[in-house]
Amino acid sequence: MFTGIIEEVGTLRAVQRGAHSAVLTIGASRVLSDLKIGDSVAVNGVCLTATRLLPDGFTADVMHETLNRSALGPLEPGSPVNLERAMAAGGRFGGHIVSGHIDGTGTIRALRRDDNAVWYTVSAAPALLKYIVEKGSIAIDGISLTVAAVDAASFSVSIIPHTAASTILGTKRPGDTVNLETDLIGKYVEKLLTFRDQPASGGLTLEILRQNGF
Structure with missing residues (x-):
């Protein structure tokens, strides 16, 4: 279980692709402090299991279903990724309940600056949009955000400078694909x-x- 509060931005160092699976090598620092083999790490919002620990990163297996349902498949070495360790029982619950099980992907359609904030409009399939409600929660690439508006084809979120600077969302542009996890309750x-x-x-x-x- 995760909170959607990103701990650090890591780097995809290598991708070893199989016929229907892949092994990712991810460079990181902060999340390594107490990481053990078998622990869960959300990578762009996708819950993965650390299979090997390195001095400056870790590896994780990605199965066929995850590649099909998420935006991890197209990533190439050098891509930045959002990282969050599983929530500790005594930790602060700063975001919302995020399982790390992606419901599907969306496409950023537009960015609009509003003073110090930036509005992101994301299109998604009707099967996902039915679970997205105004003022509800949504995880975009693992980031816990509040839905500011929603219509029949898309939804919008407004992010503050800290979120843009501390996650990969600030590097996204119209046309980019993002992982989406809707609120569990619905x-x-x-x-x-x-x-x-x-x-x-x-x-x-x-x-x-x-x-x-x-």
Whole structure:
């Protein structure tokens, strides 16, 4: 589990590609302080497992499903990446609940400066947009952000200078692809409500919820 508060920007040092998978070598410093083999690290918002520790980085395997669903596949050596270690139980919860399981990708359509802030408009598929609500949370490349506006084809966020300087979002331009993870709550609510139309299945219904005090 992650918070969407990026700890550092690392560098993709090497990519070893297989037929349907890849091994990433990532240069880092801050996240190495207590990193162990088997620990989770969010790389551009994608939860990966550290498989080998290096003096100045770590390696991680990326499976077929992750390459298909995320924007990690096109990355080349030299690409900067957002890094965040899994949240410690005693840490501050500064962002929102981020699982590191990407729902899909979006495309930056426009940037607009607003005094010291910058508005990013990101287009996404309807299957993702239905979970994105104004003033709700969204993780873009692993960054916890608040949705400022949403319509039928896209959503917008406004970022402060610190976010632009401390993450790779400040380097993104129109046409770039970004990883998106929508808020977990909406997906769970939708799943529960689908049982309302399938009472014969023995699943959860509104009547069962009422009987149990919900």
